Amino acid sequence: MPHGYIITEWTEDQGLVVKLSYPEDLEIDLDDMMRIFYAHITGAGAAGNVLVRLEKARSNVSSYFTGMESDMPIMINLMLELGEDPEMFGEAVLKEINEDLVKYLRQMSTNISQSYEIVKTIKLYLRNTLILLDRLKNLSKEQRLAQIYTSEKARTILEALQERSLSRRELQGIIEEKLQKIIPNIEYVLDPFIKTGLLMQDWVEGDTDITLFLLTDFTIFRSPVSKLIEDAKKNIPTPEVASKYLEEVTQFFTNYKPTFEDNLKIARNLMNPDNYDYITLFRERGYPINKIPKGPGESLDQIGGLLKGMEDDQILKVIKDSNNDTIWVFLLTDIVVQTFYPEYLIEKIRKDRMEGKLNKNVAIKHLEFLEAAYKK
C-alpha cells in the first residue's frame, strides 16, 4: 500500500521545501528529497515523472515535477513501498491525480486567503486517493484489462505484439520510439499482461533475450445488459419502465459503433473501483434512485455525483415511472472486456516467416504456445 504523498516546492530563497505531506507524520530526508529533485533535473526534461528508489526511506517514489520553468515548480511525490510500482495503478489514474493536485495547489497559490480550506480539501482528496490507489492494486481481470486499455504504453505494447512476437529489448525500443520517452523498467509495464494471461514470455533457443508471445487478445465495447433485457421482456420492474428501458437500449445500440474515444471512456469507468462496484451492482437489476445501496460513510450526494458522471457517459440511464413518480436507474450499456483467441496471428506468423521477418525458432515456439492456448 502506498505510504502517502509528499509535495515539495523549489523556491529561489529556500531551495527545496516540503509544502505538504499526507499523512502528516510522513517524513522525508533532505538527501532523499534532493535525490528526487536531481533525478528530475538530470533526466530528459525537468518536467514529468520519475521513479526513484530511496534506500533510507525504504521507499519507491513516483514523482511528478511541474518543471523548473513552471511558475510553480512543485514535485508531487507518491511514496510507495519498495516493491511497488506506479504502473500497477495505471498511468492515467496517476496523471489525473497529479493534475487535480496541481489544480488545487495553483488555487492555493493564487488564493492565499483560502489556503487553509484548500489544504483541508487537498488532504481529504489525498485520503480518498490513497484509498483508491489501494483498491487499484486489487483489480479484477476485466479491470486490469481496462487498465491496459487506458494506458498508452500498454496499448502500444499490445499493438506491437498483435503484429508479431518480440524480444523484450525490441519491444522496449519500439515503445520508446513511438512514445518518445524512456521506459526504464519494462517489467512493470508488462506485469498486467502476464497477470491477465495475455502474454507468455519464454526463452527461445539461440536468443539472448526473453521473447514475448501474445496468446490472448482483447477489446472493449459496450453491450446490452442481457439480464436486464431478459427481465424487461418479462415487464420487470414494471411494464412501462421495462418498455422504456428496451426502447432506450434499442435506440442506443441501433447507432452504436465502438470508437477509440468511447472505449477509453468506458474503460476508465470500469477501472475506477467505485464506478466498477456500481456497474456490477446494476448488471443484475435496476434500482429506484432512493434504494441504491450505499457504502459505509457514503452520502447520497457523493453517489449522485458518481452516477451523474456515469449517466453522462451513457453507461447509466435514468427512467422515470409516470404512475408512481419513481425514478429508476438502469445500466444502459454494460462494459464488456472481450478476450479472444488471436487466430489472425497464425497467418501473420506464416507470412512473416516466409518474408524472413521472423526467426524460425520463434515462429515455431509461438505456434506451439498458440496451440496450447487454443486447447485450454
Add this chain to the structure above:
Amino acid sequence: MRKTKNTKYLLVSIVFLIFLTQTNISNHILNSLENNDQKEIHLSAQTQWLENNDFSTQQNWFYTKGDQGDNSSVDANISSGMGNFHVLGERSVFQLYGVPNSTDSPNWYEYAKPDYYLPDTTSIDSFGCYVSHSWNERSNQFPGVHWRKNISMPVDMSKYEITSADLDVVFNASVVGQGDDSAGGVDVLGESALNQFGIGDFVTFYVLISDIDFINPYIVAFNRTVDLGVDSDGLTSIINNSLLYIYGESVLITALNSAFEKDPSHSNFTITLGIDIYCEDNWGNDRDTFNYLRIKECNLTFSYERKIEKFTTVAWNQIGDAVSGENVQITNAICYFNYSISEAWPYDLSPFSEIRILINDNPYRETIQLSSLTTSLQHIRFEGVDFASLFREGVNISISIQTYIANTFGLNRTITISIDDIYLYISYIYVKPGTDLSLLVIGLTVGIISIVIAFSLYQFHFKYPPLVRKIRKLKKRVSKGKAKKPILVNNREDIIKNSLYERKNILIFETIQQEQIEKKIEKNPIKKEGEI
C-alpha cells in the same frame, strides 16, 4: 512436453490395443483347438532322421566333390568307423646330377648354338662337355655350342608348387697364354704390348632353362672369363674346377615354372649347357688357342608340393525321407556330430578353410574353422530357428557335411579330417484340418487394423479442432521452410465485429418484434390501439 506425453500415451494405447486384440485372437484359436480335444495337433517326438550315424558301414553315406577348385587334391572314405576327408598333400624332389651323359645324367645332346658355328672340336666325354678351338685369321671368330637335355616330370606340374631349387655347375678351362710364337696367345686386359686390343678374348659358360621348344629360355647360371689367357700365367693359362655363378633360387623357380607353363602337358622342360668363345682380331697374325673348355658337372635339384586349389570341396552326404503330409509343419531341427583332424591345420597357409553343413544344398551360416580342429574329437551342435528354417516340408531332407578349402596353397603331406556320430533330429507338428479360422483371423486382423488406423487418425488428426490442425500443419511447414500457402483465418476486426454482433443479437428479437407490430398497425389501423 505435452507432445511427448501424448506420443507416449498413444504408443501405450496402441500396444495395449494390439495386445488385447492379439491375445483375443490367440485365445480364440487356442480355445478352438482345445475344444476339439487336441485331435487337431499331433506333436512328433524328436525323430532321428539319419542312418549309419557312426559310419560303421559303407552304407547310406556317399561323398561328392565340388565343381570348383581341384577335385583331385581331395578325397574321402569311410574307415575305422569314421567319415574321412583327405586333403591330399604331397612333396617330391627332382634331382639331376653328375657328369653329362654319365649313368646318372643321360641323354645330353649337342647342338650348334643358333646362328653360331661350332668350335673346332666339341664332344661329351667321360669328363663332361668338351670344346677346343684355335683361331688364326679365319672366319669362325666367335663359335658357340649347346648341350641340351629334355627332362620329363612324372606329374602335371601345374598341380604342384615348386618350393625350392638349387643348381651347381662345375667348369674348367685351359688356353695358350703368353704364346708359343710371335703371334701370342689368348689376350686379356692387363697384358703388356697389346696391339689393337679392344675387349680381348674370352669364353662364356652358361646354363639355360626353357621349354622343350627352346622358346624364351632363361639364363640361370653364367660365367665369362676375365683373365683366362693372361700372359703372366705363362704358356698355359688354366681355370681349375670352378662353379658357375647361379642367378638365385627365385630365378631358377621362375624359369622352371615358365617352362612348365609353356609345355602342353605341364611336365617337360629343357636344360641347356652352353659355351661361347670370342676371339678378338688384334693384329695380322693373331692366334688364339683354346686347349680345352669343359663343363664338367651339372647338378640340378628342386622340390615341389601338391597345390591345393581354393574353392575345392568334398562332402559326405546322406539323403533322408521327406517330412511329408498336407498339414505338417517343421518346428525345430537339431544336428550334432563329432569331428577331429589328423594333425593341426596349417593356419598360415589357409586360414579360412572350414567345415560347412548344408541342408538341401543351402549352407547354414555357422561353420567350423579347420584351424580350430584338434586331433581329439570335438563336438558341434546346430539348432535354432535359423537352422530349422533350412528344412522344407515335403522335400527329401539331404544333409551334407562339407570340407571347404578357402585358399590356394601348397601342401606337403595329406591331412585327414574325420567326422563321426552324426545325428539329425527333426521336430514337427501335424495339424489335422479343423475349423477354418482363416476368415475369422482375416476379419479380426482387418478389424484391428481399422481400429488402429481410426485410433491413430483420431489421435493425430481428428482429436484436434480445425484451427489446431492448421497450427500443427503450419508448424511442420515452418520447420521445413515450406509455409508458402496462405492460411484462412479470421482477422482481428472480424473477430471483434462478430463478438459485438453476438452481444447485440439479444436485441434483434426486440427490433424484429417491434417492426412486425408496426407493420401490423400499418395494415390494420382500426385495431392499432387495442392490439398494442
